[in-house]
Amino acid sequence: MENFLKSHTLSGSFGFISNLITIEKYGSEHLEKMQEVIQLDVFSDNYSRTYDHFEVELYSLIYHEITHFLDFTTTAWGLEYIFRKTNYSLNMNASTLDIFKLNFSELKIHSDFLDIRNNSVDLLRCNMRHHLHYDENFGGLILMEFLDENEIQLKSSVNMLSLIEAHAYVSEILVKLKCIESEPDSDIKAILLLEITREVDDFLNNPEFIEYNMLIVLAKKHFRDLSLKELFIFLKYLFINVLDMGIGELSSFANRLDESFIDTQIGHTISMDLRRGMSRHIVAFKLILFAYGFIFNTGNEKELLSELKSNPLILLYRIYETLNLNVLMNFQHLNQYFLNLGFLDEIENSFDTSFILESSKFNRTEIDSIYKMKSIRDYKLLDIFLNDMSILTVPNRISLDIENYSDLTKISDIM
Structure with missing residues (x-):
């Protein structure tokens, strides 16, 4: 069975075995509008458009999941993960499995050390402290504690999931901020900025979202002089x-x-x-x-x-x-990135790596290209499933029939 990274609203998911995106909040009844929205050139310098909550929620949700796809296909970490996954799928033995499990387990640590003792506490109001912990299965860890009036309200590990989910959420909010900046009416723009500030604070305060918000809460507590946009660009x-x-x-x-x-x-x-x-x-x-x-x-x-x-x-x-x-x-x-890219390029008889390489080579063309946020239509991407298995066709698509694409279920079953 597939393993997923899910958005904090459970509206979307990314399969970190298959690399496929599903937008669970919407189905075929929204498909026509969604095809229109993903064509928007949100990150162009002269973009100006009246803020539409449905459009922005949809666009930012898709961007959240696309951020996962790009993390896996355009960074040194992601390509190492995919290389080891592919190597195991082609050479199933104890050695390749043990190597891949090193990477895979980093995405599965979260639930083992999560202890929410108070669901209603505001995390931004809590004091934070951390200590080292050794676990036989996962090795050395940093455990974070949130305290209110000297009582522990929540405990969780700092883990790989908290890094890549924080990155996806930061990207999601930066999309919303760009859309707010593009609102022509200054009065509406001011109201929208207040709305998103409250939205982000509610998210950061929520213990249920600790796998997404821990590193952001840490940064917000230390850099109180930064605006929301400044903090999130830095992160x-x-x-x-x-x-x-x-x-x-x-x-x-x-x-x-x-x-x-x-x-x-x-x-x-x-x-x-x-x-x-x-x-x-x-x-x-x-x-x-x-x-x-x-x-x-x-x-x-x-x-x-x-x-x-x-x-x-x-x-x-x-x-x-x-x-x-x-x-x-x-x-x-x-x-390191190009070294890992070369390892993938040398793998023969792997249908799985062909679309990864297509994404990597197109979406990362320059030294600093991974730092610049682009519009969805500017990325080379796989098509996207909706909740009823209808398919959202992306503007600049990788030529892969995702409906017939067979996931590496033999790996995820073992995991």
Whole structure:
């Protein structure tokens, strides 16, 4: 049976075995309107359109799921995951299964360490604290606790799901903000900004959404001076950067982390995982904290905050320089992406990799192309299922009949 990443509203899902998207909120009765909406050039510079809640909800929901597809097909992390999945599907043995399970298990950790003790507590009001934990199955972990009046209200692990779902949600909201900016009426625009601010706060406060909101809550608590757009652009750059780090950067980061762990024994297991290309979610978690320390503990707060607001990617590179991760300054991390792309390209007799390569080579054509948000019609994508198995045909489609595409169910059954 397929394993899915589901949107926080349960309105859409992405199969992380099949790489197929399903929009469960809508069916064939909405198909004609949906075909029209996905043609909108939302991210063009001169885009102007009266804000329509149905259109924007639909477009942003699809964008949430597309973000997952792009994370899997245009980053070093995603291509490694797909290579190991494909390698196992073609060579089913204990060795290839064990290797793939390293990646697959990172997406399944969440439920094992989730403990919601108070469903009604507001997470933004809670204090946060974290500690290291060792588990026989998953190794070294960071467990996060949310406290209200010194009582634990929620516990959860920092995990890979919390990274990629946070990235998808950030993208979803940035779409909505772009549509609000494109509203011609300034009074309506002001009302819409208030609405989305309340919407995001409600989302961040909700314990049920902890797999989506943990890293965003952490960042919001530390960077209170940023607007919603500024915070989410910063996080988008940070999340993509982490997903695209190569083994060299992760190893360098592990060396830096070794100095920061109080529990050196568990900390060492985490550092060793990083040196093997795992536990990127911990890098994202630590980078948020390092960024806070870099800005507010160097005596140059005003200038650095201004740079964070105006050019967060440059600020991230300055932080990497401080952490002795200078390799990132020269975009050498792209070597890992292209190395993984080459591994996939060399696989023979794999129908599964052909459309992945088509997405990778089209959607990532330039060094910084994964940082720029584009309109849906500008991405090379697979068609999308609706809730009644009708099909939404994307504007720039990969030539694959998703109805007849056979998923790698033999992998997901074993998992």
